[in-house]
Amino acid sequence: MNRRLSRQGKKMIAAxxxxxxxxxxxxxxxxxxxxxxxxxxxxxxxxxQPIPFSHSIHVGxxxxxxxxxxxxxxxxxxxxxxxxxxxxxCHLTVKPDSPWIQKLQEAYVNNKxxxxxxxxxxxxxxxFNHSLHIKAxxxxxxxxxxxxxxxxxxxxxxxxxxxxxxxxxxxxxHESLSMGWCVQCHRKEEHQAPTNCTTCHx
Numbered sequence: 001m002n003r004r005l006s007r008q009g010k011k012m013i014a015a016x017x018x019x020x021x022x023x024x025x026x027x028x029x030x031x032x033x034x035x036x037x038x039x040x041x042x043x044x045x046x047x048x049q050p051i052p053f054s055h056s057i058h059v060g061x062x063x064x065x066x067x068x069x070x071x072x073x074x075x076x077x078x079x080x081x082x083x084x085x086x087x088x089x090c091h092l093t094v095k096p097d098s099p100w101i102q103k104l105q106e107a108y109v110n111n112k113x114x115x116x117x118x119x120x121x122x123x124x125x126x127x128f129n130h131s132l133h134i135k136a137x138x139x140x141x142x143x144x145x146x147x148x149x150x151x152x153x154x155x156x157x158x159x160x161x162x163x164x165x166x167x168x169x170x171x172x173x174h175e176s177l178s179m180g181w182c183v184q185c186h187r188k189e190e191h192q193a194p195t196n197c198t199t200c201h202x
Contacts, residue, residue, distance in 0.1 A: 032179050046172035047117035051100050053171070059155070060166035066158050073154075077129045081116055084108040119171050120162075126200055133157070136191065160185075 058064045067073055072080035088108050091101050107114055122128055137157040158165060163174025175181060182200065186193035193199075 034180060034184075042121050042173050043176045044172055044174075045119060045121070046170055047119060049117055049170075050114055051103060055165045055168045055171055066154055066165075073130050074134050075131050077127075077131065079130045084114065120173050120177065122177060125202055127202055128200070133161075136193070 058069075059066065069082035069086055070079040071082070071086070072078060084104065084107060087104055091104055095101050096105070104114070134154065134157055137160055138153055155166070161175055161177070165171070179200075183195060185191065186195050186199070
């Protein structure tokens with residue numbers, strides 16, 4: 001009898017432990033997906049770049065379309081870092097005496113890339129597609145139109161996640177990019193975005 005109770009007791013303990021772990025995991029997922037717990041990934045991260053590129057000058061002052069430099073943003077998973085060819089389209093004649101532009105020219109002539117530091121970092125288990133977000137968010141500004149979004153509309157879309165880039169002398173990570181922050185955006189009725197785990201996780 002004692003042995004039998006002992007086996008039942010072990011089963012009860014194992015079941016209780018399993019239930020506790022399952023409940024804890026469910027509570028944790030609920031808290032993180034509702035942004036009650038924020039696991040921020042390098043919020044306000046502002047790395048030093050090999051060449052001090054100013055978004056406030058290029059995007060703010062000169063009103064450059066984000067897509068001019070980030071050529072893959074509408075078609076690819078990644079926005080893409082501009083090649084030196086794009087930089088030199090202007091800088092062969094614009095401010096050629098600047099020591100920073102001369103550094104660009106040297107890399108261009110020697111066919112060596114500038115190694116930019118990545119600013120917006122996501123964990124390896126998160127998948128993010130720029131093109132899907134640009135298309136979905138830009139449609140808010142061109143409702144029911146087959147006309148592609150203008151540079152200003154795309155810029156408004158970019159600020160959703162990247163903040164007011166046109167005011168940034170040095171680019172930094174404006175939002176936390178935490179799971180809860182992303183899920184809250186997906187839950188907005190106007191976005192009609194999926195919220196199942198496989199949307200963002202491999």
